[in-house]
Amino acid sequence: MSTLISRQALQSPRSAAGILGLSRFSNTRRTELALKVSSVMPEGLRDNCITYFTQGGSGAVETAIKFVRKITGRSQIVAFHGDYHGVWCGAVSLTTGDQYREGYGPFIPGVIHVPYPYCYRCCFGMEYPSCGVQCAKYVDYVLNTPYTAADDVGAVIFEPQQGEGGYVIPPPEYIPMLKEACEKHGALLIADEVQAGAGRSGKMWSIEYSGVVPDMITWGKGMGSDVPMAGLTMRRDLGEKIRESSQPNTFAANALSAAVCMTNIDILTEDDNALIRRAGELGEHIKGLLNEGAKDTRTIGDVRGRGLFIGIEMVKDKETKEPLDLDSIVQIIMGLLRRGMVMVPCGRFGNVFRFMPPLVLTKEHAEKACEILLDAVKEVEK
Ligand SMILES: Cc1ncc(COP(=O)(O)O)c(C=O)c1O
Structure with a gap:
């Protein structure tokens, strides 16, 4: 051979x-x-x-x-x-x-x-x-x-x-x-x-x-x-x-x-890269919803990202940008879990929620997730 x-x-x-x-x-x-x-x-x-x-x-x-x-x-x-x-x-x-x-x-x-x-x-x-x-x-x-x-x-x-x-x-x-x-x-x-x-x-x-x-x-x-x-x-x-x-x-x-x-x-x-293009478009839609919703919150300091790769940086004060304390972060995470949503924080101060869904996420699920997140944040702000 x-x-x-x-x-x-x-x-x-x-x-x-x-x-x-x-x-x-x-x-x-x-x-x-x-x-x-x-x-x-x-x-x-x-x-x-x-x-x-x-x-x-x-x-x-x-x-x-x-x-x-x-x-x-x-x-x-x-x-x-x-x-x-x-x-x-x-x-x-x-x-x-x-x-x-x-x-x-x-x-x-x-x-x-x-x-x-x-x-x-x-x-x-x-x-x-x-x-x-x-x-x-x-x-x-x-x-x-x-x-x-x-x-x-x-x-x-x-x-x-x-x-x-x-x-x-x-x-x-x-x-x-x-x-x-x-x-x-x-x-x-x-x-x-x-x-x-x-x-x-x-x-x-x-x-x-x-x-x-x-x-x-x-x-x-x-x-x-x-x-x-x-x-x-x-x-x-x-x-x-x-x-x-x-x-x-x-x-x-x-x-x-x-x-x-x-x-x-x-x-x-x-x-022609339909799923990839959709990730970009859906990401922009999610960022839009979160940015709009953030106006009624005290602690969402920054919403950023590209495609289905989005960070939501939580702060005590939007002016000083002091990171939100870990206790409040944990409370928000618990509120999310009660509503059926999992979020893992990241970032230098552990105060950034990451939005990293599967690329096949539907628009309806994306909108629901934004609603849940804003809801859980406002609950802790009360
Ligand atoms: C940018 C980047 N590089 C490297 C790695 C390491 O990859 P793995 O967990 O597959 O070893 C990760 C994992 O999160 C990552 O995000």
């Missing part, structure tokens, strides 16, 4: 089919999936990329850290305050939430954290747009000024819309400015789309709103829809710098997960 397989075939890189690092004897579904994932990447990466599959988002980020080191020969990575990238040793070193870090140090060296563009609570005390997007200028300063100790940065990793950190959307100029700062330094730009991707934002990938082509995308969650399926997709020329079989991974994109992921992609993209 072995004589039927030429030496050349055995050595031929799987990267020709757009997959990296897995068994040379790949299953057919895995190969098909690599091509399908490539076909739904943002323009610029589409049909010109290589994917390394993993079982979850943390693994995709972990892989990104390793590959960046290998590809660029550089050791530092810039990440953002409030971004969540997962829990494995490398990924958690990029994540800033104390609940994920406490007791797990020391973390990997070479990580530099910078502020996320969080306009509602600007750490520079400025206001958009008169700020001139100071937070993007700051990253440029860190990357491109001597004496900041960021002299060896291989990549900047960020969430194009921040999830766990409080459902924050950067101002429109931010990502193009970030890309420019990376290019000046020679650093790669990695968009972590594990949470915002797979159509949730109203586009297949949230970064598509910016027009910027990232060098790498990490993805997961909705691509598998409860089946372990995630990956790191990178520019083809970058993927080609990774030695085949340098990072084997037994179960990644196994036939079952790959088949489910392909079906998910088909569902998301059928009828």
